[in-house]
Amino acid sequence: MGFCSQHGKGRIVQVGGQYLYRDLIQQLKQLQCTYSQLDVLEIGRSVMGKPIHCLRLGTGPRAIHMNASVHANEWITSPLLLRFVEEIAASSVVASERWSREASSWLKEVTLWAVPMVNPDGVNLSQEGVTSAHVNADELLSWNKGSTDFSRWKANIHGVDLNDQFPAYWEEERTRRGIIMPAPQDYGGTAPLTEPEATALAELTRWESFELALSLHTQGKEIYWNYRDLEPDDSQTLAHRFAYASGYRAVKLTASDAGYKDWFIKEFRRPGFTIEAGEGVNPLPPAEFENVYAEVSELLAEAMRT
Template sequence: MKTYIAGQGDTLRKIAYFHEISPYSLLKVNPWFTSLQDYVQPNTHVWIPTEKEPETAKEKPGSCLYEFGPKDLAMKLSMLQALYPSRLSVKTIGESVCHQPIYHMKIGKGNKHIFYSGGWHANEWMTSKFLVDWVEEVLRALYSENLLYDYNLSQIFESITLHVVPMVNPDGIELVHQGVYDGHPFAQTVRHINRSVERFDHWSANIRGVDLNHQWPAGWEEENLLSPQKPWPRHFGGPHPLSEPEVKAIYQLTNTYPFQHVLTFHSQGQLIYWGYRHKEPKESEEMARKLAVKSSYTPVHTAESDAGYKDWFIQDFKRPGFTIEIGVGQNPLPLSAYEEIWVNNVELALEGLVL
C-alpha cells in the first residue's frame, strides 16, 4: 500500500484511473469514502493498492472513465501540441476569476473562420471533454491523411481555420468535481451562495455565481427581469453584461476573428437551437437541418431566452449561430452518457466545418 496526496481537481475516479486500479478497489482501501461521488479535497491522503490491475479499462474514443477538468485539459493540450506541432496552435486568451487559463485551439490555414466552444456551464463539463476528444481525432486524421467518416479533412482545412475554446468555465467545473474546502479562495462566497449545502451538482455558474451564458448584451435586461438578482448557482446574469473575465475573453476573441458561424456546446436535451428573435440569416435553418441529419438531434428555432452567446453573435454579426444541447438526462450527466454524446456528435461537429 502506498499513499497519494490529492491535488487540485482530483476525483476518486481520476485517482484510480491514473494509478491503474479500479475505482471500487480504491473505495475498498479508503473506507472513509462512501461513494465515488464523494469529493476529494486537496492534500487528502489516499491509500493506493501497490498492485496494478492490468484489466482496468483504458479510455478510448467514445468512453469517459473519469471527470474531465481543467488540469486534464492542460495535460491533453500539452500532449496534442507535442504530437502535432505543425497542425495545432494553443494559446491562452484570458483567465478565469481564479486565474486559471482559458485555452484557445486553432487548426487550419484557410480564410473561413469557424468557432466551437464548450464548458460554459460548470455541470456541463462533458462538453469540454467531447470537444478535446474530437479535436484529437481530427488531428490524427490530418496527420495520417485519412478520411474521417468520409470527410477529407486535409482538403477542408485548406479553406477553413477552426477555433476551439473547450472550457470557458474552469473554476465552476472544478467546483462541481471537487467541491469547496477550507483554503479555497472563494470558499466563503460559494458556501453563502449555496446556502451552506456542500454538494454542487446543480451548479452551472462561474465561481462567483454568475451564469456565463446569461452575460451577453442581447436582451440582457429582459432576461434579467426573470432571473436571480444576486449571485446564484445558475441564471444570475451578473451586475451588467460582460462583467466576468471568462466572458470578456470570449468577447475579445469573437471581435478579433471574422467567425462565419459559431457552435456552442451545452448539455442536455439532444437539441439544436439555431435562431434568435428572427434576426438570424436565412441560411441558418438549412444549416441546422444539416446538423440534425448528422446527429439525430432535433432542430429548434429558439429557446425563448435571451442574453446567451449565440444570441449576441446572431444579433451583432448577423451570421449563423447554433447551440448544441448534447446528451439527455440531468446535469451533470453520468459518465455512461458519453457514449451517446460521442456517437451523435462526432459527425455533427465535422459537418459544422463544411456548412
C-alpha cells in the same frame, strides 16, 4: 516529451470518473506534442487566474468557432470538443482515420478556433466542491444554500451564469430570471460582460470575425438556431443539416436572451447555434461520453463542411 502519444495508438482525450481543469491541461500538452499543426493559445484568465485556452487548427480563410463548458456542470462538453479536435488533427495526417478523406481539405478551407473549457473554475467547483483554494468558500456555500454538493452548479466562481452575460437584451433576461444575487445558475451579474471568462470569449469572437459559431451545452439532443428573427436565412437550413447528421432536433427557441449564441447572431448576423448534447440530467454521467460523442461529432463534422 516522452509522454507523447503515437498516431494510431489510441485516443489522447479520454474521460474517467470526472474531468477537471488539470485533465484538460494534461491532454492539451499531449495533443500539442503529437500534432504539430495544432496551436494552443491563451485568450484570457478565469476569476481564479486559470488560463483559458483556445485551440487553432487549419489554415483556411473561413473561421469557425466552437466552445464548451460555459456552464460548469456541463463539463462533459470539454472532452467532447477536445476529442473532435483530436480526431480532425489525426485524420489530417493518418490515412486510416475516420475523416481522412476530408480532413485535409477542411483544414485548407477552414480555420477552426475551439475553446474547450470557458469556465474552468466552475468546472472544478461542480466536481470537487469547495476546497482550500477558494478564498470565497463561505460565500460559495451560502450561494449554494448551505449545501456542499455543487454537482448542479452552472455559474462561474462569482456565482454568475456566463450564458446570461452577453449584451443581447441582457436587461430583459435579468428581469425574466428574477435572480438579483449570485447563485448556482441564472444570475447574469450586475451588467453584461463583467466576468473575465465571458469577456475573453467575446473579445476572441470580435477579433476573429467567425463565419459560424457553435456552443456546446447539455442536455436534450436539441439544436437552437434562431434569435429574435435576427439570424440569417440559412440558419434554419444549417440546423436541419446538423439535425440530420446527429439525430438531434432543430428547435426554434423563444423567450431566451443574453446567451453567447444570442449575442453572436445579434452582433454579427451570422449563423450561431447552441447544441444541447446528450439526454438525461446534468451532469451527464461519464459512462455516456462515447455514445454522446458519436452523435455530437457527426454534427461538428457537418459544421466543418458548411
